[in-house]
Amino acid sequence: MEHEQYERQWEQWAEAAEERIAPRFRLLDRIAERNQWKIIQAFQKHRVSDFHFAPSTGYGYNDSGRETLDLVYADVFGAEAAIVRPHLVSGTHTISAALFGCLRPGDELLFITGKPYDTLHKVIGKPGDGLGSLSDWGVTTKIVPLLENGSVDWDGVAAAVSERTKVFAIQRSRGYDWRPSFTIEQIAEMAARVKELRPDAIVFADNCYGEFTEEKEPTEVGVDLIAGSLIKNPGGGLAASGGYIVGKQHLVDLAAYRLTAPGIGGEVGAMLGTTRSIFQGLFLSPLLVSQAVKGSIFASAIFANLGFDTHPRWDDPRTDLIQAIRFSGAEPLIHFVQAIQKAAAVDAHVVPEPWDMPGYEHPVIMAAGTFIQGGSLELSADAPVREPYIAYMQGGLTYAHVKYAVKLAVKSLWERGFL
Template sequence: MMQFTTELMQLDEKVEEKIVAQVRSIEHIAERNQWKVIQAFQEHRVSDYHFAGSTGYGYNDRGREVLDEVYAAVFGAEAALVRPHFVSGTHTIGTALFAVLRPGDELLYITGTPYDTLHKVIGQTGDGKGSLRDWGVLYNEVELTDADEIDWDAVRSSISEQTKVVGIQRSRGYGWRASFAVEQIAEMVRQVKEIKPDVIVFVDNCYGEFTELHEPTEVGVDIMAGSLIKNPGGGIAETGGYIAGKRQYVEAAASRLTAPGIGGEVGAMLGMTRSMYQGLFLAPSIVGQAVRGSVFAAALFEELSFETSPHWSSPRTDLIQAIRFHSAEHLIAFVQGVQKASAVDAHVVPEPWDMPGYEHPVIMAAGTFIQGGSLELSADAPIRKPYTAYMQGGLTYAHAKLGAITALQTMIDRGLLQL
């Protein structure tokens, strides 16, 4: 067990006192979202027979069908598609985009360059790997203003006859900007629909679920996608993703995931149904724990004059806490310190590596029960200037807090920092 200095323990107590009011707000949101999930379970009469697995084609799997209905109710959507067959958030997002875009259509991201793993989904013309551009889908993006707001003049001039889908990334990704609140997304929907009423608004909702009282599909978003090894899986779901929104678009996504004529009517759940229900049930509470941990980490490092985004007292719209360091050595020590706090693989020392889907070497602390489960305590960072680590998750507040303190102690032990 790592030994913490007296000065660090005193700083811990100071930070705990500082964030009391913010913690109350987080607990309120978690409570209301928990009620919403329970009411959705009750509305659809979830029973233990819904947890039975299916094999083969998975025809008439009532548990799978009701799970879709529960997700749709929780997210205020017409329909949802929840499956273990989605291998990642990127796969889920790619499925949604391919479902609604056709050759000659344009995808326009209005929140700047999307997260690194989507770059190859968008692709380059003629890349031969089945990207959107390889299928003749056009792509454009509008950078945010210097104030990290939507550049509406540029959006108006960019939306054209070919623009079929407007893409919004809710979370910051590997950016320094604040994540977008649902209220801001509602305004984006309103404005783009005024410019082009038939445009489809898509939201990458990864890391955002249950951090606020409402979800994007409750404010007019046509289709959104997320990963079950992030927020909505509650740390229990072993894999999978979801797509929710207008029924016609969700059904198109189901046909993309399987095949036309089959859609969402098939897909053996292979014993995973119970964990997906239970994960959703736990998700609001566990997301609250993780968000509280992010607030603690922000307040802790701000006490030492590090830049953080969001600020500890800012409203939270996703799990991610960005902390900016002075050098690659600081960054690597921080991520390696988070790994030391893990319950799983604490003895492993992460090093930067060329991770598939990323454009720079990435270092990842991921001592998780579910591989890549970023609702669990984890941290990652591309090794590039400015040196910014992205910490997220923690199935319990105590674990998230331990991760931040251990990371700080690791930096102290290496002579990179003094209290």
Template sequence: MSVSALSEFEQQWESWSNEAEELVADQFRHIDRVVERNQQKVIQAFQQYKVSDYHFAGSTGYAYNDRGREVLDKVYAKVFGAEAAIVRPHFVSGTHTIGVALFGVLRPGDELVFVTGRPYDTLHKVIGKAGDGTGSLADWGICSIEVPLLSEGDVDWEGVRASVTERTKVFAIQRSRGYDWRPSFTIAQLEEMIQRLKSLCPEAIVFVDNCYGEFTEEREPTDVGADLIAGSLIKNPGGGIASSGGYIAGKEQYVELASYRLTAPGIGGEVGAMLDTTRSIYQGLFLAPLLVGQAVKGSIFASAIFEQRGFETRPRWNDPRTDLIQAIRFPSADRLIRFVQAIQMAAAVDAHVVPEPWSMPGYEHPVIMAAGTFIQGGSLELSADAPIREPYIAYMQGGLTYAHVKLAVKQVMSQFRELNYL
């Protein structure tokens, strides 16, 4: 791009950026209030359990009586409005954490009902098929039923009601959109859903996949009646610092059952060396409300800019926010790929790398991922990914600083302008 063209673009970008920030000013003020209230909630939990420097000490071997680990579980339970929690670096991903929670409470012959339709791609192998030999839910004789959402993204309550049998043990809800064009579910919506599920089948467990949603609102699913939730520490609650791990929170009896799946029956959460991760997990939780707020602001800004340029986005800039994910629809695979590559170019880490679609483990279509992150796969950091399939939708999430997201969107707009996509 020539110097004069560059100067012209800089002026144009300044105008677009200022217009977008004026448009979203009220949304930003709302996010600031959410950050303040969640920050207060986290600090009060630290104070209640008298978190001190000695809680950050590492542990080895069996790690019996690791007080830092024990208090960390209590702090998480308090923050999430739950009876109990288990927080460990030993969870390798959100999928692993969700799998542990589900295997912990389900038994052969039970039925699992996904009331929000087909779950995220990486859970498909966890669900599995009967006799697949992989140790999936189906391989253990656990039946999974998926009730598709209605066309507008609402729960099909007639379908849910028809799916319930005497074997129904768990209702599963995916809070975020995953790789769908539907809206994510707000806490108010989750509250209504949980109440209806409890009236429909009082003895069933309501499980919520809480990935990408933590601290985007003032309440969590366990505050409004969810029996069990799970999430990843390399997403929201790890604050961009936790290098691995996940959490499960909810009613004590169900958390305990999940802990037996993580380790072994009779051992549960009583052991498990933290291996010098405790400090970063505590500090990440402390920072999480602020950094989630930065990421949400970035998503709102991105939505406004792309809408101004004629692209379709979900959520729109003025829609309620309940997770980090910003979906943007493109007219072709080429523009989708160029978008993801431009996000990578704006990274502080691996900006020189050019992502290409590839067949990733656990996904059914080739996926392209921009992930110039300090923590591999850390999606509280700015990242973007998309399955290469119609409709061509990119899913952008994260951003440890709002300024970084702005720079990334600017990079995309610069690339698109050069390619005559605008």
């Protein structure tokens, strides 16, 4: 009887939420449509053909598929150049290659959007850490915390700038912070204000989780260089590995020299049969990103209706995939993440537990029942098990999958008396 009671209650909650969020869904459909057209036009401009999908081996000299893929990405992101490679193993690796490419000993890196994502802390490093971090190589880093309202502290930025400041870094997504992610309009303003402070500055943006959630990308509004992961948005759930770096030609070249070696850069690199999936994933990504964002909006509406704090709210502007939900303690947070895993098509039988994950400062619990290991465009959820007990849910190749996962998560909390 209790199961039947929950099913009836769930249908009422879901129907009410979907009626409320329908206008947001129509907006997402238009954004997906515009991004789809942009990608198709880039494919057509560069005459993408079946022979571009042929695998290369060894050095990969004259791999026309790899070269065309770079050109397509540059056009889609409104930039001069791009390097797109399966050899970039994660978003952190990709961002690291971009930063090491731009910075030299004695330079300074300034994060204007607060503390960056946890996995970059080791990349920044400490003097003499022996890890080959930026700090170990004589690059200093300053971090200007955001204001309480989540906006950039421009007075703080101005005070932090020195003659050595070379790269101004923006993290588009919220990371593990209870703050809004930054919209393209806000990023455009940041880039303009940085250039007023330092006309010769390099403006870099970590674009992870943000691709195709809006009609423009940071490189179309004044950002000099961006980086992201192919197992997030632009891989479309098909790219098995990889990352992209897009921006001004000389900066992309410097990042490519860091990825391979000086003088080699992006001229080599066997694609080993990955080119087709990277192309096709890019083609599919606007649709799949919109499905994931719809799922996040639905989750926000459901949990807000049940009395939970959600960020962003269901009717807030969206500029990334991530939905944050705050819980009253560690136990409901853990049950939520475990329920997301239980809803997966892959590894649903696995029960995630908090663990000391490399690159993170606190125990983290992660639900990741995905076809691509760590694929964040697929439905996943993770949370550092620390106050204020916030779970971060992202992705979902289909809206129906996210809806099903939310249903199981709410049921798990219902059964344990957390609702």
